[in-house]
Amino acid sequence: MDIETLRTELSACRQRIEALREEIAKSIVGQREIVDGVITCMLAGGHTLLEGVPGLGKTRLVRALASTLSLSFSRIQFTPDLMPADILGTTVIDDKVGGGKSFEFRNGPIFANIVLADEVNRATPKTQSALLEAMQEHRVTVGTRTHVLGEPFLVLATQNPLEMEGTYPLPEAQLDRFFFKLRVPFPGHDDLHRILDLTTGADEVLLEAILDREKICAMQQLVRQVAVSRAVQDYVIRLLTATHADGPNAPDICKRFVRYGSSPRGAQAMLLAAKIRAFLDGRFSVAFDDVRASAHPALRHRVLLNFEGEAEGIQTDQVITAVLEGIADDAPRADSRSEGS
């Protein structure tokens, strides 16, 4: 492949992604950042945790995405009595046609390309833990048998931040396995008009599949090749270490309110997301801005506050903002005092 081919390919990918956005936009009004975040997670092969109050279209967004992608989709409504087997699947005795019985494994809803884990925090930790292996390794082990999940495998979980009664907060290991945590904002005035128009009318929105499995996988491979300079990568690392209270460049808010900083998965998520952003922007290399743009969704669920932070009502986004403000990207400013000397 030469440069021109690469350019052509890149351009085609961007067109497809743009088409995907437009298609999703038919069902989801506004929420451009959330849609981009979900697409980013899809291209990165990562999982998404959508957090928002009920009625903001989280489930609808996932359904729209699944509709625009020619991928298998399953929805799991997490409830306290949900068992792991309900997710992973179970072995049942099957009567054979020719007679006889045999144990046969019935796939659970996890066996899909896109899995919607609705209100994931309502299930017990035991059930939530059933997702760990599938999310990290894209496979499920039941008994002595391991079942490989099909690629791409994307888990899109939702949770309600308000109803805490009867919920089980996701364990840190579980949270860490989500590529992004996206906070779904309340739509604006105009968006509400459009939402009402869209959902209260007689017309039903039918979404077309834009991307298939092969294209998605190809794009997942391609975005990982976006070039990253050492300076940008160094910046990612410095951001990551700054989220730790004992980090060398940690801001005061980190030192006061952070119990655990982000794991290295946070850096991976930031950098990969930055690559995707650059890719979608038509660039061949990652910029500092790309890293900065991906810092919040990639780190906000990986930074754990201490008791004081929780008591003070500190949001992890505040911590990440402070980290971004405290860590310079080494780019000199002609009219600034710190010109990177």
Add this chain to the structure above:
Amino acid sequence: MPVVNSPDVPLESATYLRPCHGDRTRMSMAGAPVEILDRVRSAERRLRTVRAIRVGAWALCAAWSFAIALVALRKFHGIGERGVRQGLAGLAAAVVAATLVAYVWPVARFAGARVLDRFHGFHDRLASALEFSEMSSATRTLFMVAAIDDAISLARTAQPPRAVPLRVPRAFGLALLLAGCCLWLSRLEIRERVSSTVEPHMIDPFELAPDDIDEVREFLERAKSNGAGEEVKTAAVEIERLVDDIAAHRIDRTETFRRIEGLDRKLSEGRDVDPQVVARILERIGHELEKAELSRRAGEALAKSRLDEAADELRRLSAHLRRPSDRPSSASIERLRGALEKAAAQVAQRRQELDEQRRRVADDLLKRRASAADAGEEGEHSLVDRQQRELERLDRDIAAESEAERSLEQLDRELEQAAADLAKDLGISADEIGRSAEDVHRVAGEQMTRREKEELRDKLRELRDLARQQPNGADGQRRLVQVRQFGRSARGESGGPSGSDGVGGSEGSAQDRAMGEADGAPGAAGESPQRNAQGGAEGAATGGETWILGPNGEKVLMLSKGPQGQGQSPPGAEGESGQAMGGRTWGNGHDPNIRGKATQLKATTVDTDVSGADTGQGGSRRQVIHGAAQRGFVSRAYKNVFREYETVAEVSLAKEEIPGGYRFFVKRYFQLIRPRDGQ
């Protein structure tokens, strides 16, 4: 899609890549695209320039601040001009150095690329491309190559001047403000306030009693009005100025002594010739001239030291010799010639006599010294000492004679020439005698001036003695009060509180303290046994004694008197009586060594306290004078009474009956009781 690890485009063969040498930044840009590199370097230069300007501006602010401090220090005399100049030069050098260092100091890696990326929104494509270009082609991915290619296309649109504008930093405004302040301060004239707290020159003024000041002024008036010469008048004016300063309390004690010393030195100039010696020589010349009939009158006048008259007689003789009609006889002329010759030889003859006498005494002294050394007797030693003193006196006389001889040398020559010419031509001789008359007149004038100068010197000496006797501070004030009281009492102004003519009571006490100041002598009397006895009696009465600086710098013990004040006159009286011991009357003194030697006291002597009997009908002479002084002289003009007593005192002083150490007190006493105007 496979991962692309090796680009299809060989970067080494690309035309936009070239080695980069001499890059001043730390980044290694070997193989960096020229299009990117040019822009990046330009941006970096501008970055360094901006930094240099900014650092220079702040350095300028700091320099101006220091300059203000320096100028302020200079204005307030903290440092000198040279220090300021050096400081300003150092500051200027520091500003230049800081600016240069700021420019030369390397910027961060890819700083130029990043600033271009930021300004143009290149999303770090230039910086990333530069970094990718540093990598080897083996490790360079297709995306990297594409990124470099992308950056090259973007670099063409990059504008370093816009990305890094050269703006005047705000610090320049501050620097200008500080510069204005510094210039204003440098032009500001700091007027030094002349310290208004300059302390006036405080002196401890020397004070004299008004009586003393009046007395000196009167004397000076007399000295000026007696037809004195200019030199004497000038000296009198200067002394008068000194007295005025003392009266106005303008000078202190040290200054007083200094000026007295200066005046005394001025008056002493040219007074090497002893006037008494000159008078003696002139007297002998006169005796010789008396022997000739023609020059008898002139000789008599010279012998009696009437020099003006002698000069007139000599002029008359000269005129007589010139008159041919009244020509003297040959015998008279011959006698005159002989007299003139002998007169001319008088000076040298007297000198020869003195030399001969000195030689005799010196020989005798040598012999006595030799014998005294052999014998070792005390008597011989005293004789040797006496002869030594005699020898010294002769030396002084010879010296004085020599000076006088020089003074009269002209007269001597004229007389000798006149004698020589008299034999040849009377006219010439008359001229010589006429010139001799002028010489005598000149000597007379000199004698007059000398006498007046001596009087002035005596007065100065008295003034100095007064200054020595007058202590400083509170003691001096007390002394002045006492002197004033005594002066008033002496003039009969106060009459004393009791009005009695006695010598007791508080009046007597006050007066006698003053007397003690005036006399001071009895204290010194303790040196002799007799005076010791009196001193003991007085000591019982007063119990006070003080060492003071007497005349001629001698240390004198002054005893203050008790109520009876008996210690005042006895020393003088004793001295007077002592003189009379060998006279026509029997005297009332005694052996001064009545107790014998200090180591061999006479065992037969008995201490006796002798005191005058106060009968109320008049006591001793001293008491009479004292009482009269207190009461005032009402029956006769005080001036006459004073003159009578003063004459007696002066005669005693002239006869040296009064010891030197006491003369001052006698004079002082009469000064204090002298009559004033209207008395």
